[in-house]
Amino acid sequence: MEEFNIILMADDDADDRFLVQAAFEDNDIHHEMMFFEDGEQLLEHLNATPIEGKTRFILLDLNMPKKDGREVLRALKSDKMLSKIPVIVFSTSKAPDDILSSYELGANSYVVKPSSYEHLKEVVKKISDFWLNTAITP
Amino acid sequence: MENLRQHPTYMNISPERHFLKRSLSEEQLSWAIRFLFGISVFLIVILSISYHSINQELIFYSEKVDHTHEVLDNVQDIRTRLYQVTYYGRGYLVMIDSVNRRNMLERLASVPHRIDYLSELTQDSPTQHAKVDSLRHYFALYEKSVVNFGMSDPAKLDLSSKLTLLRNGTSKTENLNEILDRIASVENKLMQERIISRDNYKQQIFRFNWVIMGVALAFLLCSFLLLERELKRTKGYRIELENQVENLNRSNAELEQFAYVASHDLQEPLRKIRSFADLLKTKNKDNLTEESKQIVGKIIKSASRMQLLIDDLLAFSRSIDSPREIEQVDLNDILRDVRANIKGKMQEHNADIRSDTLPTVTGYGNQLTQLFENILSNSLKYCKPGLCPEIVITSSEISGSSIAGIRESQLEDIFHQIVIKDNGIGFRNEYAEKIFVIFQRLHGQDDYQGSGIGLAICRKVVANHNGYIMADGEEGKGARFYIYLPQNSSTV
Numbered sequence: 001m002e003e004f005n006i007i008l009m010a011d012d013d014a015d016d017r018f019l020v021q022a023a024f025e026d027n028d029i030h031h032e033m034m035f036f037e038d039g040e041q042l043l044e045h046l047n048a049t050p051i052e053g054k055t056r057f058i059l060l061d062l063n064m065p066k067k068d069g070r071e072v073l074r075a076l077k078s079d080k081m082l083s084k085i086p087v088i089v090f091s092t093s094k095a096p097d098d099i100l101s102s103y104e105l106g107a108n109s110y111v112v113k114p115s116s117y118e119h120l121k122e123v124v125k126k127i128s129d130f131w132l133n134t135a136i137t138p
Numbered sequence: 139m140e141n142l143r144q145h146p147t148y149m150n151i152s153p154e155r156h157f158l159k160r161s162l163s164e165e166q167l168s169w170a171i172r173f174l175f176g177i178s179v180f181l182i183v184i185l186s187i188s189y190h191s192i193n194q195e196l197i198f199y200s201e202k203v204d205h206t207h208e209v210l211d212n213v214q215d216i217r218t219r220l221y222q223v224t225y226y227g228r229g230y231l232v233m234i235d236s237v238n239r240r241n242m243l244e245r246l247a248s249v250p251h252r253i254d255y256l257s258e259l260t261q262d263s264p265t266q267h268a269k270v271d272s273l274r275h276y277f278a279l280y281e282k283s284v285v286n287f288g289m290s291d292p293a294k295l296d297l298s299s300k301l302t303l304l305r306n307g308t309s310k311t312e313n314l315n316e317i318l319d320r321i322a323s324v325e326n327k328l329m330q331e332r333i334i335s336r337d338n339y340k341q342q343i344f345r346f347n348w349v350i351m352g353v354a355l356a357f358l359l360c361s362f363l364l365l366e367r368e369l370k371r372t373k374g375y376r377i378e379l380e381n382q383v384e385n386l387n388r389s390n391a392e393l394e395q396f397a398y399v400a401s402h403d404l405q406e407p408l409r410k411i412r413s414f415a416d417l418l419k420t421k422n423k424d425n426l427t428e429e430s431k432q433i434v435g436k437i438i439k440s441a442s443r444m445q446l447l448i449d450d451l452l453a454f455s456r457s458i459d460s461p462r463e464i465e466q467v468d469l470n471d472i473l474r475d476v477r478a479n480i481k482g483k484m485q486e487h488n489a490d491i492r493s494d495t496l497p498t499v500t501g502y503g504n505q506l507t508q509l510f511e512n513i514l515s516n517s518l519k520y521c522k523p524g525l526c527p528e529i530v531i532t533s534s535e536i537s538g539s540s541i542a543g544i545r546e547s548q549l550e551d552i553f554h555q556i557v558i559k560d561n562g563i564g565f566r567n568e569y570a571e572k573i574f575v576i577f578q579r580l581h582g583q584d585d586y587q588g589s590g591i592g593l594a595i596c597r598k599v600v601a602n603h604n605g606y607i608m609a610d611g612e613e614g615k616g617a618r619f620y621i622y623l624p625q626n627s628s629t630v
Contacts, residue, residue, distance in 0.1 A: 015410050022417060063402075092402055092409065115409045115445050116438070117416030 005031040005132075006054050010042040010072065011061040011090070019117065020059065020090075023124040031056070031132070039067030043075055046082055055085050057131045060107075062091040062098060070105060077106035084138045086131055167368055174361035181354035185347060192343050199336040206329040209259050209266075213322045216252045216273075217315060219245050223284060224311050231300060234292045243288050246281060253277060256321075266324055273317045280310040397455040400448055408448070412441040447577070450591035454576060454598065467503045469496035469510075469556070473531070476510045483518045493531035497554045499623045505599040512592040513619050517560035519586060520617070530559045541606055541622055553605070553622040560618075564611040573609060 007024075011017050017035045024033065036042040042058070058076075062069035069089060076082045086108040091098060099110050111127065114120040131137075222245040229238035253274050260266035287303065295303070415437045419426070426434070473493055477484070484491070491514065499506070514529060521527040538544050538551040565573065565580055572578050576594040579586075593609075596619075600607040604624050611617035 013406075015414075019413050019417070022421075026420070092406060095398075113409065115405070115412055116442075117413040117420065120413060 005056055007031050007033045007056055007059070008036070008042060008045070009033065009059040009090075010036040010039055010064065010069070011059070012037050012064045013061070016061070016113065019120055020124065023117070023121045024128070026121055027125045027128065029124070029128050029132075038064045039069065039072035041066075042072060043067065046076075046085075056137075057086040057088055057108075057127075059090040059127075060087050062089060062093060062102070070101065073102065073105040073107060086135070086137055088127060088131070167364065171361050171364055171368075174357050174364065178354050178357040178361065181350050181357065185350050185354065188343060188347055188350070192340070192347075195339060195343075196336070199332055199339075202332050203329060205259065205262075206325050206332070209256065209325045210322055212252060212256045212259060213318050213325070216249060216256065217318050219249050219252065220311055220314055223249075224307060227284065227287065227307060228304070230288075231292050231303065239288055242284065246284050249277060249281075250274075260321070263324075263328070266321060269317055269321050269324070273314065273321070276310070276313050276317060280314060283307070283310065393455060397452055400452055400455075405445070405448055408441055408444055412438055412445070415441065447589050450589040451576075454591050454595055463502075464500055465503060466498055467501050467506055468498045469506065469533075472496075472503065472506050472510055475507055476514055479507075479511055480515055480518065483515065487518050487521055487527050489518055489521070489527040489529065491529045491531070494533045496531070496533050496556065497623075497625075499554060499603070499625075501603045501623070502599075505602060509596050509599045509621070512596050513558050513621075516592055517558070517562055517617070519588070520560075520562040520564075522561065522563050522614075525561060528561045532557045532559075535625065536622070538624075542608070544606065548604070548624065552625040554625055556621040556623070558619045558621070559616060561616045564613050564616045566613050567610055570609050570611065574607070 009017060009020060011020075021033060021035070024031070034045065036045065039060075042060075046055075060069045060072060067075075069091070073087060073089075076085065076087060083106070087106070088109040088111055089102045089107045090111050090113060091102075092113050093099075094112055102110050109127075111123060114123050223242055226238045226242035226245060229235075230242055253270065257267065257270045257274070260270050283306065287307075292300070415434050419431065419434045419438070470493075473491075473496060477491065483489070517529050518527055534555050534557075536553050536555040538548045538553055541553065569580055573580065574593045574597040575590075577590045578594075579588070579590040597607050600621060600623070606620075606622040608620045609617060610620075
């Protein structure tokens with residue numbers, strides 16, 4: 001089971017990547033994490049790696065250069081194998097349109113980026129608890 | 139022209155000024171048009187009356203002319219008969235036969251009827267009538283002598299007596315003919331005069347009618363031009379209005395854009411400030427001095443406050459926009475939902491909310507929920523310490539004219555008046571307007587939390603429903619909020 005524990009995150013904001021990584025560490029969740037600066041990098045990685053089953057979940061920002069979160073979602077959910085990976089949209093936006101369209105595109109969850117580190121830690125813990133320990137994925 | 143095209147503002151302003159300079163007020167214009175139409179109608183009536191009178195007059199003159207012709211015909215007839223009497227009389231004198239005698243007497247006997255008829259015809263003219271009388275008089279003399287002649291036997295007369303008889307007869311007939319001539323000539327003269335005066339009258343009346351028709355047409359033309367100008371002006375206003383609507387739509391779109399920027403781009407750095415300050419506090423807990431920790435705490439607090447303000451600003455900007463779908467909203471359902479939403483706060487304060495049966499209004503359910511929730515939350519928040527909040531909601535109907543500061547167009551509308559009264563800390567009445575202004579607060583941040591957006595949103599929501607919201611309060615006793623929502627759905 002050990003090798004199936006990679007968590008992917010695509011976010012163009014280095015600060016957010018840093019904070020999320022810090023939150024995982026502070027929660028003592030020591031899974032392998034891979035970070036991408038845009039949707040294109042993420043898709044390139046997933047397409048180049050045949051062992052898609054290794055990825056436990058993807059944290060996906062919506063607004064990114066090159067390929068944004070929506071395009072990534074569309075690409076992932078139209079791929080037979082990649083569509084099995086849970087995608088958690090992780091965005092600043094609270095706009096109902098963004099939330100609705102994300103779910104319509106097949107997002108498994110939508111989480112608004114918390115506005116404090118304390119809250120972020122909590123959210124990261126909850127996400128990990130659920131997607132790593134509670135939910136059963138294919 | 140090329141330059142003008144490049145300056146749309148010039149193109150817009152110029153016709154506007156042109157209109158303002160020349161235009162009458164709406165009232166004046168309406169009266170002017172009424173006046174012009176009134177005058178035109180009046181003139182047309184005069185024209186019709188005038189034509190009618192011409193007709194009557196022409197008929198009158200034609201009758202007169204016919205009458206004259208009849209008189210003349212009759213005069214001619216009498217003349218002929220007298221001539222025949224003379225003719226047959228001479229025949230009798232020469233041939234002494236009964237046929238000539240009978241014919242003479244017959245013709246003679248037929249004349250008085252003619253004279254009577256002539257007398258009848260000339261009754262309208264005393265001078266002519268007098269002439270007919272004298273005709274009758276001379277005819278009587280003539281008749282007498284002719285009858286005497288008829289009774290006599292001409293065979294017994296000698297030549298000189300016959301000649302005397304002939305001379306006398308001729309002279310009497312000439313007398314009569316002279317009178318007849320005079321009657322005829324007067325009648326002819328009368329006819330000439332009548333024809334001339336008829337023609338004059340006709341000419342005059344036609345001239346008069348042309349003038350009246352011209353004036354009426356001029357007035358009609360004036361009112362047409364006024365109407366046309368008014369139509370053009372209205373068109374100008376409509377175009378201006380359309381432009382303004384377009385501008386409004388644009389500024390609304392810009393506002394939405396602003397809200398988006400506020401929600402994303404402004405919140406992003408703020409979130410970072412909070413998060414990194416947090417991180418600093420937790421990760422470097424042991425390295426920070428007490429003072430540093432306090433400073434970091436202040437950074438976090440300020441950032442949180444700003445976060446709240448931005449969130450509220452966003453909520454406010456969302457309330458500006460009215461959604462497309464209008465529905466029938468039962469305010470009792472809304473109140474039930476709001477009670478559920480604030481259940482926690484109600485239990486916390488041990489609050490009691492009592493309400494009349496509320497009306498159903500046409501509007502936006504979500505916004506009305508927010509309206510009631512904001513006001514009720516407000517009442518709970520500003521409750522008097524140590525006193526259980528009591529909120530009473532009453533509903534009634536009220537005419538627009540009894541609402542202060544209402545728009546003129548709504549004066550006659552009927553409104554639902556919903557009054558929400560609490561027993562909280564209240565406020566001084568001089569702040570009754572201030573509390574609805576965005577980010578205006580009557581209390582310090584440390585006493586009561588919040589950004590001061592709740593009632594501003596309420597005012598926005600009510601405005602979206604073409605309604606009004608007002609408040610009055612008494613410090614230490616409580617506040618009352620008055621919500622007026624129009625009853626007529628078409629006004630939303």
